[in-house]
Amino acid sequence: MKNDCYLSRFSKLFIVPLCHVIKPLFRSFFKVKAYGLENIPEDSYLVAPNHRSYLDPPVLNAVFPKHLTFIAKEELFRAPILGILLPHMSTIPIKRGVGDLQTLKLALELLHAGCRLCVFPEGTRAKPGEFLKPKLGIGLLAVKSKKPVLPVYIDGTDKVLPRGKKIPSIGHTIRVFIGKPKRYDFLEDNPKGYKVASNMIMEEIKKLSKQSTEPPLL
Template identity: 30%
Template sequence: MAEEKRVPPHRRMLIWLVLQWILQVIFGIWLRYRARHEERLPAQGGGVLVSNHQSFLDPLLIGLPLSRPISFMARDSLFRIPLLGPFLRYTYVIPISRRSASSTSFRAAIENIENGNLVGIFPEGTRSEDGEVQRFKPGFLALLKRTDAAIYPIGIAGAYQALPRGAWFLHPRAVRVVYGEPIPAATVKEYCARGAEKDLLALTQERVIACQREAAIWLDPESQD
């Protein structure tokens, strides 16, 4: 984390804006990228974005139509990969250990939310093996209990086909992203206050699955039959 803090904020934002523009062009052409309901995300203020996880593209796909960056949590081993590591540090990614959620990463996520920033999480823990939404892990609920933030469910379809597990090249497949209705901070607080974290987890997964299905039908209307 110390290495991340040495990146000047103005330079970081400039690099993010340049990368955002480049990726919008590339993904718009190569992946025929489309998104809907991004207006459901707050223009300012903190929040927790929760999405299904189909490929390594997902953080980029979720943030593509937005005018503000998202701090996604990614495993710390990725930061040791040449070229990818510096890229992650310049794009607001928070490193986290897959063996145990480090207190440093946890505090960084809380600080981001309290400072009015968006934090992105993939509760499945790893990329889906078949493109379907896998069972959510409850670890992110601890973050919600420590913050006053709403949950913003997101569904992705097509990313699994565009960059499946083991693929080295980006396939020209269409991708759709749907931003769902948020679960308000007051509702999150209510669930946590009465010890109903399991119900909150189930509700969050249900909302993400609904978004993913909407994205899949948008991508392939015949899948509705």
């Protein structure tokens, strides 16, 4: 599974082959517009988006040309429906608040194997229109992996499916702004360096939130 970017057998046989059909339908249904697609590298990279809705992961997968491997809190794998779906959606469970080094080690292995990893710097969903303080995890992966980091700002998912809501509200436009890739391996490989990297990445996301609207590339 590691060499296949954490894809299950079911995913490889059914979900991945159908992506070329599912992605455009999803983008059309949820009115998803993407900006900055030209910034996506060919090789492996880290995607660092803001997080305000459970809709964020599928929106990102609908926008990026190749499937992303996500890191999600372990509790979601015990949810009635998500617990069944997540193992087939290239998602790695992580224990929050305990420094899950095993999962971070796996994440590094996947990046070095050529996978594209998505980590939400805030660690959990923020309230509509807000940002949370970033966790050390994204900084650690950015420094240790030496891979480029793509800052991403997602706008509108907190209107379609905000915290506390189970059924999406159709009609709002969702915009995804993809920034230019940056590396952070020049920073110290220690907790201080990870914190600096995490804060720098979060600032890049906030800059994208102020970006003016441009003609969509998708």
